Amino acid sequence: MTSLTPSRRRGRRAATATAATLVAVLASLSGPAGPAAADTPAPAPAPAAPAAGGPHTVTLLTGDVVRVSGPGTGPQQVDVTRPHGATGGVRTEVVGGDLYVYPDEAMPYLAADRLDRRLFDVTALIGQGYDDQHSDGIPLILGWRPGAAQPLATRTLPSGSTRVRSLPSIDGTSVKAAKKHARQLWTSVVPAPAAPQAVATAATGTPAPLLRDGLAKVWLDGKVRADLQDSTAQIGAPAAWAAGDDGKGVKVAVLDTGVDSHHPDLAGRVSEAVSFVPGESTQDGNGHGTHTASTVGGSGAASGGVEKGVAPGADLLVGKVLSDEGSGDDSWVIAGMEWAVAQGARVVSMSLGGTDPSDGTDPMSQAVDRLSAQSGALFVVAAGNTGAEASMSAPGTADSALTVAAVDSGDQLASFSTLGPRFGDYALKPDIAAPGVDIVAAKAGGSAETGWYQTMSGTSMATPHVAGAAAILAEEHPDWTAPQLKDALMSTAKELPGSTAYQVGAGRVDVPASLGAAVTATGSAYFGFDSWPYDDQAPAERTVTYRNSGSGAVDLHLSLSAEVAGGPYDVDPGADAGTPAPAGMFTLSADTLTVPAHGSASVTATARPHLGAAGRRYLGQVTASDAAGAVLTRTQVGLYKEDERHALDITVKDRAGRPAAALVELQQFGTDADPQLIQVGDTGRLTVRLRSGTYSALTYLDVAGSHGPDSVGMALLGDPEITLDQDRQLDLDASQAREVTAQVPRTTEDRTLYMDWHRSDGGLSTLDSQYLLGPAYDSMFVQPTRQVTQGIFEYETRWRKAQPLLTLTRDGKPVTVLAQSGSAFYDGRKRLDTVYAGAGAPADYSGLDAEGKAVLVTRSDAVTGSQRAQAAADAGAALLVVVNDTPGKLLEWVGTDAGDYSAVPVVTVTAREGAPLVAQARRGGLRLAADGVPNSPYVYDLADPHPGRIPATGLTYRPKPSELATVDMRFHGTTSYPSGEFRWDYRPYRTYSLGSPLRIDMPGTRTDYVSAQPGTTWAGDAITGPGMALESNGAITAYKAGSKVTEDWFAPVAHPRNGGGYWWSERQQGFLSFNVQPWTDSAGGQEHGGTMQDGSDTLAFTVWQDGEQVATSAWPSATLYPIPTTPSTYTLDLKAERDPAAYRLSPRTHTVWTVKSAPVTDPDRIDRMALLQLDYGVATDLAGDAHGGRQTLRLTGSHLPDAAGAGRIKGATLAVSYDDGRSWHPVALDEAADGSWTARYDAPHRGFVSLKAQVWDDAGNRISQEVTRAYGLT
Structure with a gap:
């Protein structure tokens, strides 16, 4: 029987979508502080602004390219482009709000724990900046199997990867995998493409699939972040200073965002500093590292010694492992740890953590444990700021780490402090607590004018307090190892009644107590995880050791008490909390113990799990007291009895x-x-x-x-x-x-x-x-x-059906063909003479007349699919038919190595069906009738949902015409670039929809038939232009059964507008966001939003608040924070340009908005901004041209739906230009009853019409828009 370990629990992910977002969040949790400054409450955190414009593209380790579009809070669309040589299908899953994309080829290795699941978490990859727009590589940590003959620094790396650094502490290598070579790397890592059902893994007791070349596991080199959310007196540091203990001579490494070496409190305090962040110096451009370093050992010079650190005599080493944006890679942190111990650090302070809960087996936790054992250095690590149970991340989950929770000035648990137990095995974490709320410390870039200090909160602030305490203790006991320092600090910590070990560990660090203690004890003893079905009643034993550093023997009186701390953290965390453990469940081998001078003595603590209740966590402590009853030490104990x-x-x-x-x-x-x-x-x-x-x-x-x-x-x-x-x-x-x-x-x-x-x-x-x-x-x-x-x-089953790309018949009988990846399209209907060309190599065409004919070849390992296609094209073939040489279907890449389509259409047939074709072709006289359509004139978009159950009948979907909507699709434009379209389906529960674009040529039309049952909605999307960069994204639409509608895509006039498929310009309490799509088509109320996905357009977006410039961006969006608490007037200016050679219409626009906005006081309320929008209705052909002469144009002004502060549309003006805006001609407007205006004017019979329009309302909102070459003239 296989026992399954707990699966990963969802952690609270930090808002790190962009570097700017992270900086804003960090800043929001700090405020100015100093001797002359009054305390001010910290404002609420700024929101993470959605990505401006359209989709994110993410290349996976397998080479699959995932495109996620439909930005905003609503449903999103996913399409996956498979790499050359990919096998099987693709699975997408949404779990905990995150989108995972799993190619079949990866599934066996994920099940066998050979691959890090985060490599396929598309949401997290985007959030960490690993999407293709922000990173051209995939950062990896390669873990090697034991026993490799080659030194770590010279081991052969997978093809397509570049060595970044060796990580000897974990026998690993950090590499960067070039995304353009991702498929090449994948095939060099895995033995061969494996069908998921054909591979056994360790879960079955049979060998798991191994990776190539000695690799044990491939990890994402994920992001860590700074754990950010009078304190030295609170932990008793002044008493230590008075006794002459300030950490003098003890090296303490601070691994963080660097240090402001010019700050008076840190001047001359840092003996060595090294940056592990590529392209950044050790100077702190964030402020987090300066704050933590000064908390450890700042001199307090800027405050006359008032704000000195815990160990002002310590020798500070600074390793910059987090960037100025406050985040870093796992490998940077590991490299920093290795450097710190190499410099002789006795204590390593790490106010940082990962983004997901860990069980302590991750690379960073492994590095902490190994380096601690090898060097004797004590790693002091922040617990994290999730405020949730069992959500602690690496490296604080390492066994040997001294993991620090946060308390406030009254020794009450901070609301943000991450709680134990450790994910998976319920081990005791955190280990200790320290002050972490409103901590005053050095401010990076501070001055006498702006203040030398600032307040910050978080377990990041608690951690350096403990690191400083460890330095003071290490000065007093220079021969003590890391475990001894950890035990001493934990066993002498101040008990915090009302808090458990899963909240504050052993209690709040107490410097005088740790220094003055003659006797210290084991800090914690975890009895373990008692697994069901409790096969035996064997007790669990742990040794608790007492050390006496004094000159006389000490007699101890021992007791052990325990109680229920709750049930399983993921099901019933508060069950029976506070109930005493059954009598006899926890015992000691002795209740008195004598510890000799300068010696040690031990007692055995025993747990009898069979006496406990199933599914309960037990916590307790072994208390050692003197004869007078004074508590000398406390040892935390714990046990989990599985449910x-x-x-x-x-x-x-x-x-x-x-x-x-x-x-x-x-x-x-x-x-x-x-x-x-x-x-x-x-x-x-x-x-x-x-x-x-x-x-x-x-x-x-x-x-x-x-x-x-x-x-x-x-x-x-x-x-x-x-x-x-x-x-x-x-x-x-x-x-x-x-x-x-x-x-x-x-x-x-x-x-x-x-x-x-x-x-x-x-x-x-x-x-x-x-x-x-x-x-x-x-x-x-x-x-x-x-x-x-x-x-x-x-x-639900989802089909997109279209006319077959190619129908092939022989003597009127169909031949089953499979179009190949990267193949050109066959266009037309023709009977083709067919010849046989062996394996399809160039030599096989010698003496063969293939010009304009169908060529039949047999697949061979000696010739690749691309080589076969090229040889057929060079011979002038009209069609290449490849017969598989083994049973089954054949699918391979036949395009060029550069990723272009082949020059000849290529299809395959099975060996069984191809054999008679080959025989006849060899004899001569074989003719194949080919009927191909690159663009289907019709599409069926069908969805068949079955709520509640999968029935045994009714699984053939036969929709009646009255049950479908008929949609006449019109694609406008004259582009010769590849274009595509897809319609994404949604059900009420679904946040993502999966699909891939269908080729379209523009201009063109198509008739679609779409399922229209209750609960099914759709969102259209079309892409065109160089690299298919221009995307028009439609709003969610519910079609009516039996209806007939028309949808226009890329219709003139393209102009800036907020489409319904994107997040709106809106205001919430404390902040507001603007968002406009610069290339939105005029789709007749269909709420499209047009953006350039590759950044090939040039945008300049500026925002003024009451006449003062407050934002400028190269993206058409901005989030303002903080904002006034009184009504304000905002002016937005957007200049947008794109390549006129690729986009003949609307190559340039200029729009200015004026919008009034009042404060939002309800924290749950979201107001849409009263941003005015323009719509243009002009009759053109599908190429975007109107006949010259008399023109009629309909101009409509509107606000965002349900906008706050919107007035009644009051007026409009319009001018036209026929010389690209060099001269303008005002046009009279006739107002209609529906609030729109009609303009009539005479235009020449060639060239273009440019438009300049204004619309305003009676509430002071206004829009002025100029569109160059809005439409063409013929």
């Missing part, structure tokens, strides 16, 4: 009823933990042990299709509601699955096909899993389920 578990016997079968291997995902209700991915091996059976509760299980299984021997299908097998109140059986049986199909009246093929599984318990646990089938799949099956009784469940 009740039951066996889930899983069987997996294929469509023939044979055992099959599978990756099964288990989702537990009532918890925010990530779903667990487990491997069922080739036997098709696995028993796992799980907590009592309700679960959902899901797997995607490759199966035989329904269209013959070479047919490939995908089966979704699962049970959305498993009540595990006793041992249960889970049958994932594809032989019981039903085929899912869609039938429409016109001839189609599937262009996009995915299966969606949504399961939510209605509270903490939600899993939305979408599987995008690859083009080789031709069949789809689902296993029927029972109606759920808890939460929300829905299964």
